[in-house]
Amino acid sequence: xxxxxxxxxxxxxxxxxxxxxxxxxxxxxxxxxxxxxxxxxxxxxxxxxxxxxxxxxxxxxxxxxxxxxxxxxxxxxxxxxxxxxxxxxxxxxxxxxxxxxxxxxxxxxxxxxxxxxxxxxxxxxxxxxxxxxxxxxxxxxxxxxxxxxxxxxxxxxxxxxxxxxxxxxxxxxxxxxxxxxxxxxxxxxxxxxxxxxxxxxxxxxxxxxxxxxxxxxxxxxxxxxxxxxxxxxxxxxxxxxxxxxxxxxxxxxxxxxxxxxxxxxxxxxxxxxxxxxxxxxxxxxxxxxxxxxxxxxxxxxxxxxxxxxxxxxxxxxxxxxxxxxxxxxxxxxxxxxxxxxxxxxxxxxxxxxxxxxxxxxxxxxxxxxxxxxxxxxxxxxxxxxxxxxxxxxxxxxxxxxxxxxxxxxxxxxxxxxxxxxxxxx
Amino acid sequence: xxxxxxxxxxxxxxxxxxxxxxxxxxxxxxxxxxxxxxxxxxxxxxxxxxxxxxxxxxxxxxxxxxxxxxxxxxxxxxxxxxxxxxxxxxxxxxxxxxxxxxxxxxxxxxxxxxxxx
Numbered sequence: 001x002x003x004x005x006x007x008x009x010x011x012x013x014x015x016x017x018x019x020x021x022x023x024x025x026x027x028x029x030x031x032x033x034x035x036x037x038x039x040x041x042x043x044x045x046x047x048x049x050x051x052x053x054x055x056x057x058x059x060x061x062x063x064x065x066x067x068x069x070x071x072x073x074x075x076x077x078x079x080x081x082x083x084x085x086x087x088x089x090x091x092x093x094x095x096x097x098x099x100x101x102x103x104x105x106x107x108x109x110x111x112x113x114x115x116x117x118x119x120x121x122x123x124x125x126x127x128x129x130x131x132x133x134x135x136x137x138x139x140x141x142x143x144x145x146x147x148x149x150x151x152x153x154x155x156x157x158x159x160x161x162x163x164x165x166x167x168x169x170x171x172x173x174x175x176x177x178x179x180x181x182x183x184x185x186x187x188x189x190x191x192x193x194x195x196x197x198x199x200x201x202x203x204x205x206x207x208x209x210x211x212x213x214x215x216x217x218x219x220x221x222x223x224x225x226x227x228x229x230x231x232x233x234x235x236x237x238x239x240x241x242x243x244x245x246x247x248x249x250x251x252x253x254x255x256x257x258x259x260x261x262x263x264x265x266x267x268x269x270x271x272x273x274x275x276x277x278x279x280x281x282x283x284x285x286x287x288x289x290x291x292x293x294x295x296x297x298x299x300x301x302x303x304x305x306x307x308x309x310x311x312x313x314x315x316x317x318x319x320x321x322x323x324x325x326x327x328x329x330x331x332x333x334x335x336x337x338x339x340x341x342x343x344x345x346x347x348x349x350x351x352x353x354x355x356x357x358x359x360x361x362x363x364x365x366x367x368x369x370x371x372x373x374x375x376x377x378x379x380x381x382x383x384x385x386x387x388x389x390x391x392x393x394x395x396x397x398x399x400x401x402x403x404x405x406x407x408x409x410x411x412x413x414x415x416x417x418x419x420x421x422x423x424x425x
Numbered sequence: 426x427x428x429x430x431x432x433x434x435x436x437x438x439x440x441x442x443x444x445x446x447x448x449x450x451x452x453x454x455x456x457x458x459x460x461x462x463x464x465x466x467x468x469x470x471x472x473x474x475x476x477x478x479x480x481x482x483x484x485x486x487x488x489x490x491x492x493x494x495x496x497x498x499x500x501x502x503x504x505x506x507x508x509x510x511x512x513x514x515x516x517x518x519x520x521x522x523x524x525x526x527x528x529x530x531x532x533x534x535x536x537x538x539x540x541x542x
Contacts, residue, residue: 017445017452049440050476052448056455057473057505146445 016060017048018146019224020068023115025143026122028072030114030181031102032095034125037143037175039079040072047071065115073103116231119144120238121181123228126170127195130177135170140199142167143174145224147206186237193238197246197302200229204250208257219257226250233289245293245302251286252309255279271318283313301337304329323352340375348381356388376405380415392422428469429517431507431524432534436500437476439530454525462509467520473505504531508538 021044028040047068061067080096126140141147153163173179184192207221229247232238256270259277290306308329315321330346351359363382383398399419406412443451462468478494511517514537521533 017449021445045441048445048448049443052452052455053440053504054473056452056459057471057507059456148444148446 016064017052020065021048022144022146022224023065023119024068024072026118027069027115028076029125030118030121032076032099034179034181035175036095037171039076043072043075043079044068046075073099117183119228120183120231120235123196123199124184124192125174125179125181127192127199128174128177128179129192130179131170131173132166133195135166135173136195137199137202138163138166139170139174140196141203141206144199144228145203145221147203152206183235183237189238190240193232193240193243196232196238197229197242200225200232200250201246201302203228204253208253222250222254222257226254233292241293241296241298242300242302244289244295245300245306248286248290248293249302249306249309251282251289252306252313255282255286255313270312275317278313286310286313301333304333304336321352323349327353340378344378344381351385356385359385360389374405376402376411379405383418387422392425396422426510426512427540428538429509429511429514430536430538431509431517431521432536433504433506433524433526433531434501434534435504435526435529435531437502451525451529454528458524459507461523462507462520465520467509467511469508469510471505471507474503476502478502501532 024044024047025037025040028043029037032040050071051064051068055061077096077099080099084093084096122144123140126143127136131139138152141152142149149164149167150160152167153160204222204225207219207223207225226247229243229250233243233247255278256273258279259273259275286306286309290310293303293306308326311322311326311329327346327349330342330349333342334346347359347362350362360382363378363385379398379402383395383402386392386395386398396419399415399422403412403415403419406415459468459471481492481494483490509517509520511520514535517535517537521527521535524533526533
């Protein structure tokens with residue numbers, strides 16, 4: 001029953017175009033091969049354009065995916081016929097025959113059933129060892145998730161230019177690297193799954209943090225990450241406790257999506273959220289995955305983060321939260337994968353236990369870190385500690401710095417509200 | 426009430442290079458507009474014309490000369506049309522002004538349908 005609900009969300013008309021862009025490229029690449037990626041992406045782009053124009057007059061058809069596949073198919077066949085006629089490409093007749101055969105023998109229901117597997121195949125291709133490690137996440141976000149370059153850049157704390165260059169190189173590898181579009185055989189899955197999970201993790205974070213534009217919570221991105229993670233967790237070859245842990249983590253976080261916004265769309269801090277708005281069905285699903293993640297002896301970073309998220313999810317109020325347990329998890333995480341972001345979260349938990357003054361001391365120790373210079377959460381945390389200890393003028397300065405580093409309009413409004421209320425004191 | 430034909434002229438080049446999200450946003454606006462004119466009772470019909478280009482026919486001596494086009498490569502084509510009902514030209518123009526086609530660089534030609542007797 002939940003799967004049905006879930007699908008109906010994914011199929012919702014609100015996000016039709018981006019959802020289908022990623023799905024169509026995956027489906028058509030499975031048919032025509034990655035070496036034709038450019039042609040496929042062009043055909044998909046054309047089909048989206050045709051959809052935008054046609055549906056504007058006629059409304060959305062009953063089966064949008066079948067409609068888009070039909071248009072993409074015609075574009076690809078046209079292109080192959082053109083190549084055959086004018087470019088004298090040798091393989092074209094074979095490709096053309098194969099294309100017509102595949103399209104004739106598979107109906108819309110086939111494509112609907114196959115779309116999940118096709119996307120898993122495409123994720124594994126984007127995370128293939130032949131693709132440079134630094135590029136795998138960006139490439140998957142671009143091709144499977146339909147992300148824009150600027151969104152990926154924000155998720156990586158990198159510039160648009162560097163991501164664009166990275167994608168150009170990675171796409172070249174993807175097209176010419178003899179990469180088979182497949183879900184790896186079981187023996188190869190453990191060595192291939194980590195980058196796939198990281199991709200999903202970052203995809204979710206990009207949606208959850210909403211780094212760009214006016215739309216505060218890009219619910220569709222979060223749900224897409226959850227959908228892909230649950231595809232992995234349900235697939236007999238790709239499922240593992242680590243996959244279950246990530247699914248649990250994402251669902252715990254997603255349960256708070258609705259409570260993060262007021263009617264006006266303002267961001268709400270965890271302490272101010274109405275916990276009755278937390279989505280119990282998400283928490284229940286998360287708990288089920290969390291239970292399955294405990295099978296076996298493996299402890300991953302996702303297990304630790306899911307445990308932290310579970311602490312928040314089960315706490316009756318902000319004050320009742322088990323901060324000591326959360327701090328313990330962050331301390332282990334900090335040893336396993338030292339990062340300024342984990343450290344920042346550790347300091348926040350520590351400050352809940354020992355006070356804002358202690359938080360400020362800890363913040364002072366790493367505030368010159370190069371990567372954090374463009375990180376607005378550092379300054380927001382700094383400002384909230386300063387407010388707590390009564391250093392209001394400095395708090396205003398830190399909030400101003402955070403505003404400078406924030407692109408999201410809603411978060412900017414929220415921060416300006418903080419500044420105004422401090423200025424009034 | 427009279428019927429008015431809205432011819433939606435557009436430059437095909439204006440629509441390439443958009444991201445799926447931008448297509449989504451444009452589509453949503455077009456839908457909102459057509460839903461509104463339906464709710465207001467102004468909508469009669471509407472269709473997109475095919476991109477492939479049509480045929481032009483002229484009499485050529487005793488025969489006919491048939492040529493292809495205009496094509497999608499043309500500078501400007503008629504992308505589609507709406508037939509609406511309005512009390513007068515001013516009302517028809519007012520309805521057309523709300524169409525997102527104008528926002529996205531298109532042009533709308535409004536023509537009243539001649540009514541018999």
